[in-house]
Amino acid sequence: MAAVVNPVVGSLVWVEDPDVTWIDGEVVEVKGEEIKVLCTSGKTVVVKVSNVYPKDAEAPPCGVDDMTKLAYLHEPGVLQNLRSRYDMNEIYTYTGNILIAVNPFIKLPHLYDNHMMAQYKGADFGELSPHPFAIADAAYRLMINEGISQSVLVSGESGAGKTETTKLLMRYLAYMGGRAAAEGRTVEQQVLESNPVLEAFGNAKTVRNNNSSRFGKFVEIQFDQRGRISGAAIRTYLLERSRVCQVSDPERNYHCFYMLCAAPPEDIQRYKLGNARTFHYLNQSNSYELDGVDDSKEYIATRRAMDIVGISSDEQEAIFRVVAAILHLGNIEFAKGKDIDSSQPKDEKSWFHLRTAAELFMCDAKALEDSLCKRVIVTRDETITKWLDPDSAVTSRDALAKTVYSRLFDWLVDKINSSIGQDPESKCLIGVLDIYGFESFKTNSFEQFCINLTNEKLQQHFNQHVFKMEQEEYTKEEIDWSYIDFIDNQDILDLIEKRPGGIIALLDEACMFPRSTHETFAQKLYQTFKNHKRFSKPKLSRTDFTICHYAGDVTYQTEFFLDKNKDYVVAEHQALLNGSKCSFASSLFPPLSEESSKTSKFSSIGSRFKQQLQALLETLSATEPHYIRCVKPNNLLKPAIFESKNVLQQLRCGGVMEAIRISCAGYPTRKQFYEFVDRFSLLAPEVLNESSDEVTACKRLLEKVGLEGYQIGKTKVFLRAGQMAELDAQRSEVLGRSASIIQRRIRSYLARRSFILLRRSAIQIQAVCRGQLARQVYESMRREASCLMIQRDLRMYLARKAYKELCSAAVSIQTGMRGMAARNEHRLRRQTKAVIVIQSQCRQYLARLHYMKIKKAAITTQCLWRGRVARKELRKLKMV
Numbered sequence: 001m002a003a004v005v006n007p008v009v010g011s012l013v014w015v016e017d018p019d020v021t022w023i024d025g026e027v028v029e030v031k032g033e034e035i036k037v038l039c040t041s042g043k044t045v046v047v048k049v050s051n052v053y054p055k056d057a058e059a060p061p062c063g064v065d066d067m068t069k070l071a072y073l074h075e076p077g078v079l080q081n082l083r084s085r086y087d088m089n090e091i092y093t094y095t096g097n098i099l100i101a102v103n104p105f106i107k108l109p110h111l112y113d114n115h116m117m118a119q120y121k122g123a124d125f126g127e128l129s130p131h132p133f134a135i136a137d138a139a140y141r142l143m144i145n146e147g148i149s150q151s152v153l154v155s156g157e158s159g160a161g162k163t164e165t166t167k168l169l170m171r172y173l174a175y176m177g178g179r180a181a182a183e184g185r186t187v188e189q190q191v192l193e194s195n196p197v198l199e200a201f202g203n204a205k206t207v208r209n210n211n212s213s214r215f216g217k218f219v220e221i222q223f224d225q226r227g228r229i230s231g232a233a234i235r236t237y238l239l240e241r242s243r244v245c246q247v248s249d250p251e252r253n254y255h256c257f258y259m260l261c262a263a264p265p266e267d268i269q270r271y272k273l274g275n276a277r278t279f280h281y282l283n284q285s286n287s288y289e290l291d292g293v294d295d296s297k298e299y300i301a302t303r304r305a306m307d308i309v310g311i312s313s314d315e316q317e318a319i320f321r322v323v324a325a326i327l328h329l330g331n332i333e334f335a336k337g338k339d340i341d342s343s344q345p346k347d348e349k350s351w352f353h354l355r356t357a358a359e360l361f362m363c364d365a366k367a368l369e370d371s372l373c374k375r376v377i378v379t380r381d382e383t384i385t386k387w388l389d390p391d392s393a394v395t396s397r398d399a400l401a402k403t404v405y406s407r408l409f410d411w412l413v414d415k416i417n418s419s420i421g422q423d424p425e426s427k428c429l430i431g432v433l434d435i436y437g438f439e440s441f442k443t444n445s446f447e448q449f450c451i452n453l454t455n456e457k458l459q460q461h462f463n464q465h466v467f468k469m470e471q472e473e474y475t476k477e478e479i480d481w482s483y484i485d486f487i488d489n490q491d492i493l494d495l496i497e498k499r500p501g502g503i504i505a506l507l508d509e510a511c512m513f514p515r516s517t518h519e520t521f522a523q524k525l526y527q528t529f530k531n532h533k534r535f536s537k538p539k540l541s542r543t544d545f546t547i548c549h550y551a552g553d554v555t556y557q558t559e560f561f562l563d564k565n566k567d568y569v570v571a572e573h574q575a576l577l578n579g580s581k582c583s584f585a586s587s588l589f590p591p592l593s594e595e596s597s598k599t600s601k602f603s604s605i606g607s608r609f610k611q612q613l614q615a616l617l618e619t620l621s622a623t624e625p626h627y628i629r630c631v632k633p634n635n636l637l638k639p640a641i642f643e644s645k646n647v648l649q650q651l652r653c654g655g656v657m658e659a660i661r662i663s664c665a666g667y668p669t670r671k672q673f674y675e676f677v678d679r680f681s682l683l684a685p686e687v688l689n690e691s692s693d694e695v696t697a698c699k700r701l702l703e704k705v706g707l708e709g710y711q712i713g714k715t716k717v718f719l720r721a722g723q724m725a726e727l728d729a730q731r732s733e734v735l736g737r738s739a740s741i742i743q744r745r746i747r748s749y750l751a752r753r754s755f756i757l758l759r760r761s762a763i764q765i766q767a768v769c770r771g772q773l774a775r776q777v778y779e780s781m782r783r784e785a786s787c788l789m790i791q792r793d794l795r796m797y798l799a800r801k802a803y804k805e806l807c808s809a810a811v812s813i814q815t816g817m818r819g820m821a822a823r824n825e826h827r828l829r830r831q832t833k834a835v836i837v838i839q840s841q842c843r844q845y846l847a848r849l850h851y852m853k854i855k856k857a858a859i860t861t862q863c864l865w866r867g868r869v870a871r872k873e874l875r876k877l878k879m880v
């Protein structure tokens with residue numbers, strides 16, 4: 001992260017600003033070691049050259065999805081990138097393999113639907129936008145392909161989004177490793193539904209988060225050889241017990257108390273409950289309702305989730321009875337009793353709550369009163385019963401409430417675990433760790449001390465993974481590498497947990513020594529660590545101490561350290577509840593073994609927590625870790641507000657800045673030669689034939705693909721950030737091409753096969769059909785033939801009948817005809833005769849007529865002739 005070298009007028013730079021961390025501007029003047037910058041805010045500042053960073057003028061306005069892709073990798077660049085992405089609701093960004101998740105404080109459902117999960121399934125890491133699904137997918141695939149257990153460590157401060165992210169991871173893993181829905185109440189359903197149950201009893205509203213997990217959680221999801229979820233185990237860490245009895249405004253107690261007060265009327269009646277405002281454990285704060293949350297609905301939902309995780313209705317009944325009993329317990333007030341320094345329930349109201357608490361715990365009311373107001377002291381010679389004054393009775397009451405509640409919570413976790421079940425055969429698991437981030441408040445007590453110890457431990461794990469391993473690897477592989485420093489926090493861990501002599505050991509000692517007070521404890525610390533460079537005593541305090549943590553200095557107030565470290569159950573409380581008639585309540589307080597009841601009652605919460613952490617770290621060390629750093633962009637819990645200063649502090653605390661520095665300076669990707677050749681030889685297959693060994697093959701391969709700046713170690717090839725992605729992209733291209741060819745061939749083979757099969761089937765069908773058809777045709781023909789015969793016979797019969805009828809008709813016709821013919825002939829003859837007569841008469845008439853004409857003509861002619869002759873004769877005569 002180098003500062004700008006030789007800035008010139010006009011270049012763009014980042015300048016440190018006390019209010020907004022970094023502000024950008026343009027160099028307007030260079031004077032030796034100092035430059036004048038005109039900031040975008042309008043003001044002009046003069047700064048030292050060594051205090052400014054270059055700004056990438058060509059950086060994409062919407063940022064880059066992986067910080068390692070930034071041209072200038074420095075704090076302002078990283079912040080600017082996160083901010084520009086956040087402004088566009090791109091809340092996830094990679095830093096190499098680390099995912100940074102900035103809480104949007106607004107629902108973005110499109111980012112998490114089933115379609116999205118389907119997209120990330122099997123996609124190469126980095127191919128799609130940064131997402132918790134991508135991290136879960138990478139972990140799942142590594143587990144399946146390499147058989148290595150994986151873990152995802154989700155960290156960040158309260159309200160940064162750890163639990164939401166964890167739920168997303170679990171949902172994705174359930175999606176990948178889930179069984180068919182037909183298989184009933186599945187392991188993954190139970191794993192997912194364990195979240196609302198644990199949230200109801202382990203989450204509360206705090207100033208920093210409306211749904212803050214008041215415990216740490218490591219969920220171990222086990223898989224079978226087929227990659228299906230076969231079991232799960234949930235480990236929880238350090239539930240905040242003090243919240244049960246003490247809540248400050250505007251925080252709330254655990255959600256389950258409010259849910260129960262909003263339960264259906266029959267439940268309210270059964271548990272003799274009422275408005276949440278009437279219970280001391282709830283009304284110390286004025287906050288009762290949560291925005292957008294309906295406690296009565298949550299009650300029903302929690303009961304449903306309890307059904308799914310396998311908590312029977314009898315058990316649920318007992319659980320809520322105990323929760324109600326705790327509320328009644330808190331309402332018992334004490335007043336001075338008859339004896340000196342004694343106490344008794346203050347008034348009738350307190351008696352009512354005492355009797356109700358006893359009724360709900362199913363124990364004797366008198367025994368409950370005694371266990372709150374008296375102590376039995378067993379000495380060598382006698383047993384003395386000592387009264388407690390009202391203040392001590394209140395402390396005793398609260399101690400009982402806290403113990404019962406924390407045991408109830410542990411019971412729930414155990415029940416969920418036994419109900420989901422473990423898979424002893426499982427070889428691979430994916431662990432998801434959702435644990436409180438580093439805390440530094442105005443007042444820091446034992447809880448912050450433990451939380452910060454956790455973060456120191458996890459930071460060391462992170463260091464070991466990201467930094468130490470890196471350095472060691474380079475040395476081992478004899479890589480040409482200029483070493484860089486990293487902050488090792490082993491000394492802080494020694495300060496806290498070394499045995500003997502560490503802070504926890506000294507605290508345990510103080511707890512066991514009856515006369516110790518927080519003052520004597522603090523003095524002991526000052527004495528022991530006066531020269532420790534990570535420990536200091538604040539000047540103005542006589543009981544506080546400061547530890548210089550990896551993420552910054554934190555000053556702790558020792559006032560309640562001793563009390564909070566003591567984890568013992570008051571013998572009277574143990575006896576009271578062990579004797580409860582409710583099997584559930586008595587199971588929370590099983591009888592102590594002879595040995596443990598004789599030995600010291602003290603057990604150290606700090607030491608037990610340290611051991612739990614050790615076990616957790618051992619589990620984590622056996623897995624391949626993945627990191628998600630959640631970031632809270634503002635303390636108002638509102639969307640679209642990005643407070644750079646706040647974010648930067650979180651990035652520093654989460655080690656993100658260091659990781660960026662180291663990762664980008666070195667060679668973040670490394671692969672064994674055989675693995676490398678195995679993976680990438682398809683980019684240049686010929687190198688395998690040309691090379692005698694894997695190292696040569698590796699070198700040739702790298703030359704062929706034209707990569708530069710890599711290193712060849714003794715057993716591995718080391719690649720710079722981004723180079724693996726480059727090679728993978730080339731590989732994906734080749735694989736994609738090959739896959740298309742294979743698909744094509746297979747498809748044509750399958751098509752051919754199915755065609756042949758179809759054809760054969762078609763022929764068979766045709767043959768069968770034809771046979772059937774022939775049979776049918778034959779049948780129908782036969783039927784037709786007989787039909788024809790019948791028809792023929794019928795026709796013949798009909799024909800015969802018709803013939804006969806015709807014959808007789810013909811005969812009768814003939815006879816008729818003949819008669820008619822005869823008649824006709826006769827008539828004809830008569831007519832003919834008449835005609836002949838007519839003809840002869842006509843002819844006679846005509847002949848006569850003709851004869852008359854001729855006679856007339858002859859007469860005329862004769863006359864003429866005779867006239868002519870006469871004239872001729874006359875003439876002759878004349879002449880003569």
Ligand SMILES: Nc1ncnc2c1ncn2[C@@H]1O[C@H](COP(=O)(O)OP(=O)(O)OP(=O)(O)O)[C@@H](O)[C@H]1O
Nearest residue numbers: 105106107158159160161162163164209211212213
């Ligand atoms: N991805 C997200 N999308 C939308 N809202 C979110 C997202 N992540 C977190 N939130 C919001 O921020 C709130 C706090 O988130 P969450 O409870 O996961 O924080 P946390 O880091 O687990 O806090 P704590 O340590 O107090 O339990 C959620 O209740 C939710 O409103």
